[in-house]
Amino acid sequence: MKGIQTEQIMWCSVNHHQPQEGQRYLVQYKFGITQAAFFKGKWVLGTDLTTEVPGVSWFAHSPTGVESTAAEKSIAIIWTTSDVQNTCFGNHAIKLTDEQAYAILQQVDARQDANEGINWTVLDTHISMYLQDNDIQPDRNVLVEELMQVRKDWTMQDFEDAYDDEWTDFPETVEACRERMEEYITQTYDNTLIAECIQDESEM
Secondary structure, eight states, X not given: OOOBOGGGOOEESSOTTSOOTTOEEEEEETTEEEEEEEETTEEEEGGGHXXXXXXXXXXXXXXXXXXXXXXXXXXXXXXXXXXXXXXXXXXXXXXXXXXXXXXXXXXXXXXXXXXXXXXHHHHXXXXXXXXXXXXXXXXXXXXXXXXXXXXXXXXXXXXXXXXXXXXXXXXXXXXHHHHHHHHHHHXXXXXXXXXXXXXXXXXX
């Protein structure tokens, strides 16, 4: 029988670690997004369903409840845990674990409004709700340490370029500049600015 293993599935419309035998799902694997059913320990792709899985006829569900054949053209928009983590860090200066980000995605999915859809504003609204409900606050020390790590290879010229207008004098060594910078960041940067610096400089 043709099929792909569970570990080859990168995303599923439900938790693919607990699929129901013979049930159909929308899945993503290395060649793209397709329809599949879980049958005898394997995922059987949509093109094989009618012949490989007895009793399963494959259709794509439309929002109106009217079923159309899988041959009809369609699209699927995928939101990932990375989307949640990057939005949370950029807007709230908080680093989420994969588990926390996935919990937010599940909340977004369960409460989505078909008229509004899912967008960055909706995503951030659910992130804010999750942070408030779980009393999650930014860890300032972690943010400072991460920015210092991003800037670990700075030279004297880098320090002068960045702080020429802010420091009245410069230490004579790179190590002394690093100590001055860490103290300066801690005392003068707010959490949002630190997070922005981390994101911007990590992409350079």
